Amino acid sequence: MTDRADAGPALRDTAPALRVDGLTVELDRAHSPAQLVTDVSFDIRPGEMVGLVGESGSGKSLTASAVAGLLPRGVRLAGGRIELAGQAVDGDGVRTKRRDSLAMVFQNPMTSLNPSMRVGDQVAEALRTRRKGMSRRDARKRAVQILDDVGIDRAAERARQYPFEFSGGMRQRVMIAIAVAGDPSVLIADEPTTALDVTVQQGVMDLIDRLRRDLGLAILLVSHDLALVSERCDRLLIMYAGELVETGKTSAVLGDALHPYVNALARCIPERAIELGTIRSLPGSVPQPGQIAAGCRFLPRCSFGIDACAGHHPPLAEHVPGRDVRCLRAGEPALAEDPEDRVTIRKDADV
Structure with missing residues (x-):
């Protein structure tokens, strides 16, 4: 890529x-x-x-x-x-x-x-x-x-x-x-x-x-x-839900997503579904403005959420140069432990 x-x-x-x-x-x-x-x-x-x-x-x-x-x-x-x-x-x-x-x-x-x-x-x-x-x-x-x-x-x-x-x-x-x-x-x-x-x-x-x-x-x-x-x-x-959760170069964001939402979205790419042999949909839906909780807005749909996510609304912060993410657990090894919960795009793809 x-x-x-x-x-x-x-x-x-x-x-x-x-x-x-x-x-x-x-x-x-x-x-x-x-x-x-x-x-x-x-x-x-x-x-x-x-x-x-x-x-x-x-x-x-x-x-x-x-x-x-x-x-x-x-x-x-x-x-x-x-x-x-x-x-x-x-x-x-x-x-x-x-x-x-x-x-x-x-x-x-x-x-x-x-x-x-x-x-x-x-x-x-x-x-x-x-x-x-x-x-x-x-x-x-x-x-x-x-x-x-x-x-x-x-x-x-x-x-x-x-x-x-x-x-x-x-x-x-x-x-x-x-x-x-x-x-x-x-x-x-x-x-x-x-x-x-x-x-x-x-x-x-x-x-x-x-x-x-x-x-x-x-x-x-x-x-x-x-x-x-x-x-x-x-x-x-x-x-x-009305805010940016991850930004960066296309190859970086899709090659190694830092936010669980981006990782889930990547599964919607048809080529990835074919490679994985299954389609795993993201449960739930984007909250309405009056239904947004005080903590992380993605928490109700996130499989990696912890107690701290409910009480803290994370800022969009630089994780590495050129990469901003809004997640308390960004970059933690736990996010990549289960290969079925982690998606990467082929590095040799042409973007």
């Missing part, structure tokens, strides 16, 4: 395109605000793809929406700092700054595209929003070029069609075209391939990966699919 982040010093020495520090999101209720995301911090450098992973309800999509300034009604940003290219965007006027340098691709393009507008016009609209003074004719011409760049065959012809005339994979490519039309430095892809079949999924991810390389985009890939992020991401952020 290799890390693209190790390809050279350029990526490590580049200033972050996106930095998030202490992000906290809560229900907007005056009498009983409940935290949905708690004290999340990370950064992404130009040309780097970072995976934000967790089960449904873990808070990963809410984190992405908070960074993009797209929180739903009834939910508010309660704390934290967000920087794009070193400039804070979590104060007044964040809308303009975010629109200029951050773009987001959502899970279901059919609900994001305007069904009554031609595809080319929607890309052209994104161009004219970003580039004031650009003529409609020039915007349409450039829109065709961008559609061709993202792999839309017969782009000039397809630009005159409507979203319903496109397949799911092609609609997602249109959404990516709209996103990159604004020349962003950061792209958030929130479950961009969930509704697609495996072959189409591969094509969409190849496109995102190519844009990362060619345009130097910093990409936050939000997914519940650990197999997908293991193939594409330089680093992983593992989220559970």
